[in-house]
Amino acid sequence: AALSRKPQDNIFYATSTDPLGLDPALVDDNDSGKIIGNIYESLLRFKNSNTEVEPQLAESYEISPDGLSYTFKLRQGVKFHDGTPFNAEAVKFNIDRQMPENLVPKMSYAGLVYGDVKSTEVIDEYTVRINLKKPSTPFLHNMAMLYSAPMASPTALKKYNNNLMQNPCGTGPYKFVAWDRGQQVIVTRNEDYWGEKAAVQNIIFRTMPETSARVVALNNGEVDIISGLDANVIKQIEDSGNMIFKTDGMNVNFMFYNINVTKNPITKDKDVRRALSMAINVPEMVATLYKGYATPANTLLPPFVPGYSPDVKQVQYNPQEAAKILKEKGVSTIKILTYTGARFYNPVGGQVLAEAVQSYFDKVGVKAEVLAYDWATYKNKLATAEWDIGFMGWTGDNGDPDNFLNLFASDDPINNNGLWYNDEYRALIAKGVELKDGPERNELYHKAEQIMADEAALLPISHAQVIAAYRPNIKNFSVHQVGMTFFKDVVKE
Amino acid sequence: MTELTKELKQSRSSRFSDMWTSIYSNKAALTGLVIIALLVVCAITVAICDALGIQILPYDPNLADMDNAFVAPCAEHWFGTDQLGRDIFSRVIDGTKISLSVGVAAVSFSLILGTILGALGGFYGGKLDNIIMRFMDVILSVPSILLAIAFMAALGRGLDKAVLAIGIVSIPEYARIARSCVMAVKANDYIQAAIVSGDSNLRIIFRHILPNITSPIVVRATLGISIAVLDTAALGFLGLGVQPPYAEWGDMLARSRGFIFSAPYTLLFPGLAITITVLAFNLFGDGLRDALDPRSRRR
Amino acid sequence: MTEKNQELLLSLKNLCKYFEIRNGLFNHKKSYLKAVDNLSLDIYKGEAFGLVGESGCGKTTLGKMIAGLYHPTSGQILFNGTDLAALNRNDRRRFCRDIQMIFQDPYSSLNPRMTVEEIIAEPMIVNHTHDKAEIGPRVEHLLNCVGLASSYKNRYPHEFSGGQRQRIGIARALAVSPKLIICDEAVSALDVSIQAQILNLLADLKEEFGLTYLFIAHGLAAVKHISDRIGVMYLGSMLEVAPKESIYNDPRHPYTKALISAIPVIDPKKRKERILLTGDLPSPIDPPQGCRFASRCFMKCNQKDETQILKPCAANHLVACIKETPDPKHE
Amino acid sequence: MLVYFIKRLLMLIPVLFCVSILVFLIMRVFSPDPALIVLGQHATTEKINMWRESMGLNDPIVIQYLDYMKAVFHGDFGYSYFTNTPVTDELLARLPATIELSVLAIILAAIIGIFLGVLSAVKKNSIIDNLTMTSALIGVSMPVFWLGMLLIILFSGYLHWFPSGGRIDTLMRPMDGTGFYLYDTLIIGDFEAFFNALEHAILPAVTLAGYSMAIITRMTRSSMLDILHQDYIRTARAKGLSAVSVIGKHAFRNALLPIVTVIGLQFGSLLSGSILTETVFAWPGIGSYSVECILRSDFPVIQAVVLIIAVIFVVMNLLVDLLYAALDPRVKYSEESA
Amino acid sequence: MLLEVEHLTTEFATRRGPVRAIRDVSFSIEKGEILALVGESGSGKSVTSLSIMRLLSSNGTILPGSSIKFNGTDLMTLSEKQMRQIRGNRISMIFQEPMTSLNPIFTVGDQILESIKLHTKLNKKEAKEKLLHLLDTVGIPNPVKRINDYPHQMSGGMRQRIMIAMAMACEPELLIADEPTTALDVTIQAQILDLIYKMREKFNISVLLITHDLGVVAEAADKVAVMYCGRIVEQGTTEEILTNPYHPYTLGLLKSIPRLDDYSPRLYMIPGMVPPPEEVPEGCAFADRCDRCSEHCRQALPPLKVIADRKVRCINFEGQGNL
């Protein structure tokens, strides 16, 4: 049937790219997440304003004293969009699907979310127990994540060959209607929703790759909400009487040094690293590049994530000192490797960022050569080329500090890009996973962060804010820190 | 005596001077030539000054100046500045270097390879010709810019790779032209005369055939540069072109896409630069063709 | 003029040139275009042999085979006793200095990128017939021989008229002092007044250098002046060979008769009855069986069984026609 | 005719075979390893190996090629590295958009190009001729994407005449159908939607057509001028035919032969031009999609796109040759009939 | 008098400035007469014929002062539309190159029918009958089949026949034949000349026969006009001109042609070459090549002398040319 052409029945939400797909276990990109969050639901969910968890499809949960088994009581009377009832079997089906023995390579979050799971037991129709291999504080957070954790209809999964990328089927307030490649995904209100039904009938996720085009479309009233903005267009939007929504993003954008990837780069020397970091005026750079829509980062952790501490002392901006040290060390040229496109944590793109850094280095007498590649080549180059400095970032998944900090405790150059080794740091991180949330854990992470800062393993640059713009007749609009909007409560007047 | 030498001199250079007069009297071709000359001078001056470390452009084309981002065209910045506060005028001028060098290098590459292959095929015919031309067919059966894009997508960006990608895809053009010219020239009785005179194949190729096929190839090469400049820009625009931070026109356009409404000047000037360069080579190439066209001469 | 006391220069024996024509799916079907078919001919030293025939009958092909531009499909080309057809390309090149060619189109037979001097010097250089120092003066000498000023040597071909170009072509052919020159319609493209100049020039040069000519032309009129003997070709084979007086005064083959009657006579008082042939030359791909000329012959003897070969019919007169009973005297 | 057609068709096989090898080599041998980005930020070396194994990237290259070709013959171009959906599905979903745009553009380019070309040939050296030829020259000199952006600035930015991207307003989208919106909307008689779709298509079609239009104009003009000098045109005039019949019938029909060839060839360059145009106008066809895939190194998709366009291109060329043969009685298919 | 051309002068605009291709050409043709225009390449024969048809290429203009009277009406004064009524209808033309003068993409039948339909009011069937009849007349065997052939499927001689059929389609009063046999073989040439002759007898048309071959003239023409460098230098009946040429150029031309009955080893030759059209001298254009030339000839153009029904542009002509 044709869509209602009444304006208040449809909300248009323009984003920059098509989703990769609509199966929560098989995707990891924000554009898919935005849609998935409205079609599917998980056992738990994040609270509206932070990353604390609360029940969703589970009514309640219990943790065994040893921290090794979690028992969930499920909500009754919930049905998937295809009519399949939601129950303990369905939960087990969804988790088993992502256990190592059933894993397909594209389930990139399965390891993070269910990596510590030993088994899933169906206690009764509405009770399910998950047993862990070892205590894990992030586990509850994981159960609220957008990727991997949401529950999909077992019937649909069987029908579509374990792949719901194009045929999503969950329990959420909206159900899937159509996906026109490169154009839009249309979802419509789930009239059989277990809770309060959504206010607006249809949500249309439009794909509009060009930022300027999205802005024009918003200002013309062609769309109601846009995301993926950069600082340059904010004024234009506000001038047209539209609203800006911004919230701190759960991400970090940083520059890192080659320490052990290739043999003895200049940046293996801690003093050189410190001097180079010293040459960059991070707050100034962030202010000009991101125009106030990113906050300068002090550590890897965004301020709202537990474990964050403003007291961690990073290397201070001091160009004279930097110039002096670099001259002493005989550093006059440096090779910067970067990516070309924009990333979620770096909306201006890696090349622009690197070029800004290049001009700071120029001021302290270091000629930097910037080599920018598309993302794939860049990643390959990091492993194979000669380089001193690279750029990277991280988008948090579950609001747990470990999710950020364990990257640099890894031996895998894919996570620990500069291959920085520090035993003390590693020990602290290993201990942190098992500690319960609280001051003791925070203190431990604080210590780890300070070690990282002193060693100048990397230079944190910014936390990008999640920015969206919407028309004034849209009410109750918000974007969660994890980057998505729950449209159930959004109203269009 | 003086009369005679004068006459001789005239006749020797008459071919050349005929061509020159023809171009000189063709306003469009002359305009093209003048623009090309200007562009070449720009590119060479910039390159030399670059090598000597002299700053001839008003600003360093690659150096960011955050405080002056998105300045509209004004007295200090004639073409305005981009997102990083770099002077667009300096970048556009600097970009001449890249576009011309990629254009010339790519065309030389395909011209040399293409002409040799085509000439061999056309001269010897038979199996060799068949093999060469089938191979060319393979390259030709993928639209050239698409093939260049595929090359770049796989090889990654870079000046050398752009030259290679743009060069390879236009080899068949030259091979075809060279081949058909060789076949046409071969049909002339003077080739038969050369064989009857006992010339060897090599001598026939170098002394009789190659000098007679230069005109169409030179014309094609001139037009080829314009295509190569366009292709370079297209690759740059798709983010597959020359390695940043070099100021490359296509890349500049790609980066200004986000600001087409807020700062249209960032996209106006690089686009104009491409258009003017391509136009110049087209004008000159067309004029050259008219000047060298056998139909307008002879008999 | 009898054959006996003359020295044989060139002798063609059963010469054939078939061009392969492929068609069908995958080009697998072959058929042959018989441009020259089983042709035999003798040319004597110092004579000018005229070869006439309609367009497409194979005159050029024959000339090119002798000049080494085509390799015969079968048969022999005996030049001073050596079979040129049996030589490979390298060995054949040694004979280039002996056999030269003048082409029909004066515009395409000169390389536009070479000066007159370079053009004329070319055969001398590649055949190493003259020292470097000799070449310059010789070029000037040759230019004078063909009636051009030696100061022209630095000019390019496009600066000359058709007649002048043809002279340059002749000078080039003369450069290596050849024994045989093949003139393929050397004057057909020229104006009447220029034609006369070139024909005279060729006649003069023949005397001066003791040349032998194979003179190819469409019409009988042009050949007549310069030739001693004339051969009439039709569809790849020779129909009649005789001294020119016999050809004109006593043509034996019906085709020759028609050919002679087709020549317009300038004298308006002598407007004569013509023998008008019907139809065109048949395709050489599938030449008619038996007598080649049967399809257009006004004698209507319909000779479909026997291919006619040249047979003597009078003194020095060969003809390929069934109506001409061989003259036993000349057998 | 049939024999000629079959012959030409069979000749395509080795060419396409070599194209497939060429493309395969480019994409598989010379390209960077995409595994690192395919698997997102949670990739580990171990996972990457597993992924490579599952994609068959660890097999010997010849086996990989054979497997690939075997699948291609079954219409299976493999799976997108990113979306994990069959490439065939992804492309089929986007093909209608590209075809709709290309066809619109080629029609535009052919009609306008031929008209202007004939006009300027007939009015040689007039103001119209000079104006047309200048525009055509600028047309071939302007980068497509720049032209597109200028049109957007002018017509959607300042004048608000046309939308700047997309194919149709979402709410007017035909719910089921072929994916060719102009056709679908007409079939169900939804004219509002039809004009909406047309409105969306105009700017991209004009942009895409621009270059081809210029080429066709130039080609038509020179071919017309060539023909107008032919002897048979003089014959036609000597018959007493009017200028209109001489030009329209005798000259144009002959000039059409090279023009048809050019139009055919332009269709190929149009397809690749659509890569740039679709990107500028966010036209959801395979052009913009392949750019997306190029930027994230989704090689199976690029490979398929190049192969498909090559096939279309080659088939177009064949059709053009056949059309040429149909239009020009001089072209013989085979000697047998003679 | 069917056609009277007077003081016809045609100029071409070229890169190197205006070139006068023909100057002050006057001649006339009576009904049923064949006039031959002879001259070497570039002497302006084709330009003369195209000027009469007003079919010059766009850079050519007929200068004022010229008049071309056809049946008393001056063609110069007609509008293009009126001229079209004459072309192909009352004056038709055949050209030198039968290979390129027919449109390659229409069947020969269509091309002839086009002429018929254009100028007559015949219906389809009648037109077709007429077409078949015409083809039969010009000697095309099996016309019913041949009308569907394309020009490339025919030999040169056949095509020239088609051209003639096309020219005769509307039974014109004047046929202009521009070197109709030059590109053909001798045997075919004879066929075509014979055909033109027959057509003249049959339809009682006048023919302007352009050729450079005096043999053709002797065979076919009633009257001859000899052109040299854009001017007519001599004019008269065929018999008189060929047996007793006055102008040294005509004489030289006649002498330089190889003759069947002449066995002298050398041909007569006119020295020198035809000057290119830009360099035609003020005085007599033939002066440089002429053995009778005097200072007068070089200085001023010799006037056209009229002697009985002959005209000659020479001051030194001998009453009796000796051949």
Ligand SMILES: Nc1ncnc2c1ncn2[C@@H]1O[C@H](COP(=O)(O)OP(=O)(O)OP(=O)(O)O)[C@@H](O)[C@H]1O
């Ligand atoms: N290279 C070739 N390949 C195929 N066929 C050829 C080739 N050269 C000549 N022929 C054919 O051979 C036949 C004889 O050609 P040739 O040129 O010898 O004739 P010709 O008597 O010289 O004619 P003309 O008087 O027109 O020059 C013609 O039918 C021609 O089409």
Ligand SMILES: Nc1ncnc2c1ncn2[C@@H]1O[C@H](COP(=O)(O)OP(=O)(O)OP(=O)(O)O)[C@@H](O)[C@H]1O
């Ligand atoms: N369109 C033109 N532009 C310039 N000059 C021309 C043009 N047409 C003819 N001429 C010149 O006019 C002169 C006469 O040409 P015309 O074609 O009448 O010669 P012709 O006697 O027919 O020669 P041919 O025997 O070669 O056909 C030539 O010198 C030619 O260069």
Ligand SMILES: [Mg+2]
């Ligand atoms: Mg020949």
Ligand SMILES: [Mg+2]
């Ligand atoms: Mg003429």
